[in-house]
Amino acid sequence: MLDSEALSLYLRADREMTAFLAVAAKRDVRVIISAVTLVEADPSGAHRARMSWTLSRLVVEPVTKETAARAVEILRDAGGLAGHKYAIDAVVAATALHASGPVTVLTSDTEDMHMLCGPAVAVVKV
Numbered sequence: 001m002l003d004s005e006a007l008s009l010y011l012r013a014d015r016e017m018t019a020f021l022a023v024a025a026k027r028d029v030r031v032i033i034s035a036v037t038l039v040e041a042d043p044s045g046a047h048r049a050r051m052s053w054t055l056s057r058l059v060v061e062p063v064t065k066e067t068a069a070r071a072v073e074i075l076r077d078a079g080g081l082a083g084h085k086y087a088i089d090a091v092v093a094a095t096a097l098h099a100s101g102p103v104t105v106l107t108s109d110t111e112d113m114h115m116l117c118g119p120a121v122a123v124v125k126v
Helices: 004-011 015-026 035-040 048-056 065-077 084-098 110-120
Strands: 032-034 059-061 104-107 122-125
Touching (some): 004 035, 032 084, 035 084, 084 104, 084 110, 104 110, 110 122
8 A cells, every 4th residue: 555655756756666566566466545645645746647557557445434434533542643644644544454455555654654553554664
């Protein structure tokens, strides 16, 4: 799973992120993002064709009522965190926790994602 920084790196054709996702594709690993990540990643600098090509290779998970409710629970369980600083990360965490199989979140904010996801999700710094 990609957070906004990981998606931004991929959209900017970052060499490491592109290689990482090429390996994932070769191994038939499903790469997901939350729909809210598209907004947070600020794709305005990405060429439309690059954005379309990128999205064709990712699974974009919707932010449903259930996902939002789980995000609220995650924030409460993490000590009553709230506000913009944690809202999007909580939705990403809820999406990761709902995904099937082992999940790894690629993120620039490992501390918050560890806190929000707990031990059920691997968190890797990008």
